[in-house]
Amino acid sequence: MINEPHKIPAVSNLLSLADTSILIEQHGLKLVTICAQKVLSDVRKRIGEGISVDNDALSEMIQDEVSRFTQPSLRRVFNLTGVILHTNLGRAQLPESALKAIINVAKDPTNLEFDLHTGKRGDRHEHTQELLCYLTGAEASIIVNNNAAAVLLTLNSLAKRKEVLISRGELVEIGGSYRMPDIIVNAGCKLLEVGTTNCTNEADFQRALGPKTAILMKVHPSNFEVRGFTRSVSNSSMARIAKSANVPFVTDLGSGLLTSSDNNCLQDEMTVVEVLRAGADLATFSGDKLLGGPQAGIIVGRTDLIKKLKRNPMMRALRPDKMTIAALEAVLKLHTNPKQLRKNLPTMRFMSRDFSELKSAAARIAPELRRHCNEFCVTESFTQSQVGSGALPTQKIDSFGLKITPIDTKNKSSKKLTSLAYAFRNLPIPVVGRISADAMWLDLRCLEDEPGFVKNIKSLQIK
Numbered sequence: 462m463i464n465e466p467h468k469i470p471a472v473s474n475l476l477s478l479a480d481t482s483i484l485i486e487q488h489g490l491k492l493v494t495i496c497a498q499k500v501l502s503d504v505r506k507r508i509g510e511g512i513s514v515d516n517d518a519l520s521e522m523i524q525d526e527v528s529r530f531t532q533p534s535l536r537r538v539f540n541l542t543g544v545i546l547h548t549n550l551g552r553a554q555l556p557e558s559a560l561k562a563i564i565n566v567a568k569d570p571t572n573l574e575f576d577l578h579t580g581k582r583g584d585r586h587e588h589t590q591e592l593l594c595y596l597t598g599a600e601a602s603i604i605v606n607n608n609a610a611a612v613l614l615t616l617n618s619l620a621k622r623k624e625v626l627i628s629r630g631e632l633v634e635i636g637g638s639y640r641m642p643d644i645i646v647n648a649g650c651k652l653l654e655v656g657t658t659n660c661t662n663e664a665d666f667q668r669a670l671g672p673k674t675a676i677l678m679k680v681h682p683s684n685f686e687v688r689g690f691t692r693s694v695s696n697s698s699m700a701r702i703a704k705s706a707n708v709p710f711v712t713d714l715g716s717g718l719l720t721s722s723d724n725n726c727l728q729d730e731m732t733v734v735e736v737l738r739a740g741a742d743l744a745t746f747s748g749d750k751l752l753g754g755p756q757a758g759i760i761v762g763r764t765d766l767i768k769k770l771k772r773n774p775m776m777r778a779l780r781p782d783k784m785t786i787a788a789l790e791a792v793l794k795l796h797t798n799p800k801q802l803r804k805n806l807p808t809m810r811f812m813s814r815d816f817s818e819l820k821s822a823a824a825r826i827a828p829e830l831r832r833h834c835n836e837f838c839v840t841e842s843f844t845q846s847q848v849g850s851g852a853l854p855t856q857k858i859d860s861f862g863l864k865i866t867p868i869d870t871k872n873k874s875s876k877k878l879t880s881l882a883y884a885f886r887n888l889p890i891p892v893v894g895r896i897s898a899d900a901m902w903l904d905l906r907c908l909e910d911e912p913g914f915v916k917n918i919k920s921l922q923i924k
């Protein structure tokens with residue numbers, strides 16, 4: 462029994478234990494040694510606190526430490542937050558066809574930048590160009606890493622050391638460190654604020670035009686809404702003013718909806734087609750928001766401007782990899798048949814899921830949950846989902862799920878909820894819900910693998 466510091470074995474002794482030898486064979490001497498050292502240093506501390514261990518316990522601790530180290534850091538989780546496109550949970554889930562496309566190009570060499578017709582160097586943007594032009598009505602397109610990169614590249618290519626005119630009401634912060642004024646400055650441009658927070662008129666833009674004006678820009682107010690006395694300049698008016706000044710009009714759409722025909726909650730959102738038709742010279746949007754594809758930034762619009770963007774040395778640093786292009790191409794193909802999107806594209810499928818379907822899922826899951834949440838009350842409950850990722854910020858989608866509340870609400874209910882949420886995150890497939898109003902909510906809108914979820918919660922251990 463090891464219960465005093467001087468009885469703690471040397472690392473070399475631990476490494477010769479039978480179980481540890483197997484670990485060394487599987488994972489290599491270096492990794493196991495580091496894990497053994499960590500275990501011993503933890504044990505040293507805990508012996509001071511009066512704990513004792515034996516060799517079996519030590520070898521088990523080493524095993525646990527090695528498992529912790531070798532387990533992937535990036536793991537699948539269940540998103541039951543009710544936010545369909547959750548940035549922290551990786552946004553859009555890809556459709557089957559995109560997964561196949563990724564595996565196909567990841568495994569083998571591809572014609573990424575190789576023209577199979579001429580045998581000469583090709584262009585990686587060509588693979589999605591025809592589809593993008595077909596879907597948006599644009600002349601040309603390019604793909605970059607994300608929409609932030611798309612905006613950065615556009616500004617730097619067209620307005621370096623010159624002025625970007627933008628309404629004060631559209632100087633948005635998307636989240637984290639993405640703030641429009643900072644992006645403009647970091648792209649090497651000068652920001653010229655136009656109008657006021659709530660009202661900007663055409664005349665404000667006309668007055669702001671000058672010899673250094675390089676771009677008129679419009680930014681989608683993705684994650685907020687200004688109500689009351691408000692006025693903004695429409696895409697078509699912006700386009701007209703830009704044309705009269707002979708400068709491009711660029712619009713950052715954020716989500717980049719392609720078609721709204723089939724979904725009620727998308728009716729008020731302008732599509733990329735509409736924005737280009739209204740006269741935008743370039744439009745930028747994300748691949749993993751309402752488009753439902755991989756993380757990417759898409760720029761569509763005038764051929765001459767796209768050419769300038771492609772020539773920017775920054776392009777090399779922002780270009781997407783072959784897996785992104787493969788997945789994006791597959792997702793764009795699905796968009797050519799909008800009627801089938803509700804079936805084939807997870808993002809659209811989640812958005813349009815039937816309320817009664819969610820209600821019956823809740824009824825099936827509730828008894829399973831009750832079995833594993835002893836000190837909690839599990840009720841089937843109405844809730845509301847959101848699209849998320851700055852798409853349709855004020856739009857709520859009626860949904861259904863499970864509300865879990867501590868039975869004994871007198872003491873420390875917040876502490877109990879914290880332990881509950883931890884227990885869910887600690888499951889073999891972590892479950893992420895939402896805590897609000899003294900309850901933990903599991904919104905079932907994005908749950909498709911119900912058998913997997915039910916099997917998973919059998920391991921729930923609330924401490």
Ligand SMILES: *Cc1c(COP(=O)(O)O)cnc(C)c1O
Pocket residue numbers: 607608609610635639680681682683713714715716746747748757758850851
């Ligand atoms: C989301 C968003 C961005 C950033 O897009 P990423 O793809 O996350 O880089 C930029 N602008 C607007 C208006 C957005 O909504």
